[in-house]
Amino acid sequence: MAQGFDLDNVDGLCRIDSTGMFAALEGLPAQCRSAYQDLAGQVELSEIEAISNVVVTGLGGSAIGGDLLRTYAAGRLSTPVIVNRDYVLPEFVGADTLVFAVSYSGNTEETLSAYGEARARGASIIVITAGGKLGEYAKRDGVPVIGVPGGISPRAATGFLFLPTLQVLQRLGMLPGVADEVNEMIGNIKELRKKLGPDAPERDNPAKGIARKLHNKIPVIWGTPGITGVVAQRWKGQVNENAKAPAYWNVLPELNHNEIVGFQFPLEILKRIHVILLRDGQDHPRVQKRFEITKKMIEDVVDGYTEVWALGEGILSRLYSLIYIGDYASVYLAALYGIDPGPVKAIDYLKKELQAGKDN
Numbered sequence: 001m002a003q004g005f006d007l008d009n010v011d012g013l014c015r016i017d018s019t020g021m022f023a024a025l026e027g028l029p030a031q032c033r034s035a036y037q038d039l040a041g042q043v044e045l046s047e048i049e050a051i052s053n054v055v056v057t058g059l060g061g062s063a064i065g066g067d068l069l070r071t072y073a074a075g076r077l078s079t080p081v082i083v084n085r086d087y088v089l090p091e092f093v094g095a096d097t098l099v100f101a102v103s104y105s106g107n108t109e110e111t112l113s114a115y116g117e118a119r120a121r122g123a124s125i126i127v128i129t130a131g132g133k134l135g136e137y138a139k140r141d142g143v144p145v146i147g148v149p150g151g152i153s154p155r156a157a158t159g160f161l162f163l164p165t166l167q168v169l170q171r172l173g174m175l176p177g178v179a180d181e182v183n184e185m186i187g188n189i190k191e192l193r194k195k196l197g198p199d200a201p202e203r204d205n206p207a208k209g210i211a212r213k214l215h216n217k218i219p220v221i222w223g224t225p226g227i228t229g230v231v232a233q234r235w236k237g238q239v240n241e242n243a244k245a246p247a248y249w250n251v252l253p254e255l256n257h258n259e260i261v262g263f264q265f266p267l268e269i270l271k272r273i274h275v276i277l278l279r280d281g282q283d284h285p286r287v288q289k290r291f292e293i294t295k296k297m298i299e300d301v302v303d304g305y306t307e308v309w310a311l312g313e314g315i316l317s318r319l320y321s322l323i324y325i326g327d328y329a330s331v332y333l334a335a336l337y338g339i340d341p342g343p344v345k346a347i348d349y350l351k352k353e354l355q356a357g358k359d360n
């Protein structure tokens, strides 16, 4: 008998999930379809020209779509894509910058501030939001808005927040051939859903299996600068926000030049670490070799490691396969801790305290 919550008790899983995280995960393929086909098709782009760089500004669940865009664009777009998680924008932002200002709630103060800076610098701006002040400001300023459906957590809305950016860049002639990859990715995650959802029993369900391994452990998630680094960051954030637990991420080869040295002390804490190795068959061969050596260096020191391989052909499929596994695993991990995955009281508290400071 496995320890803790019975992950095959579907009713029990639904009972702790007050905000519908499982439903949002189940709906991800449909969300991606609608996000790509319906949301950005109509937005006015005629005034956008001569773009030299792209900036996605946002925080948390609204910023990760920017990292997905950056990762996807890295091998295909000659224009740099930067993700900005701050009140201020980098100095280079100007009239030749396309800024996606992304805030699901529309009320995140850092994003509102960066939006104001983008306006002051004369950048081309597209707002992606479910409403809030950002939606109001954009309407007031005549800035194009991609309105996304509200009612779910920002981190459950990556399809809505990321795929419209691809659609916009495609419409601007910067990223051709995206549609086929989006279709492939949606087919891929639909298949994967059968193995990951609550109805798939723990013995055959990789996400439940990973959650079990991470329970009462400190997850350390390693990817690469190829496509899995952004996924490592996503897994970390999902463990934090859904399971309310610490998690850390890094990438090879960089971690072979520092973090790996730190696996000597303190032994009792190292024994509580479970390492997730996010693998992609298209990673650089030398990086693949580094994984093999690194595994041997940590296997007797930490609790254990688990390799999770990207599935599918195109970049989007491979990216989203890993994201989907991690998203589901983080919600099952929440169940193992007996905690509701939806509410993020610590973030709400911070936002409220900062707002109170403003009102004084």
Ligand code: PA5
Pocket (backbone or CB within 6 Å): 058, 059, 060, 061, 062, 063, 102, 103, 104, 105, 106, 107, 108, 111, 153, 154, 155, 241, 344, 347
């Ligand atoms: O997932 C979450 O709830 C957070 O990470 C939020 O995305 C973050 O606080 C920013 O809020 P918003 O996405 O509404 O701009």
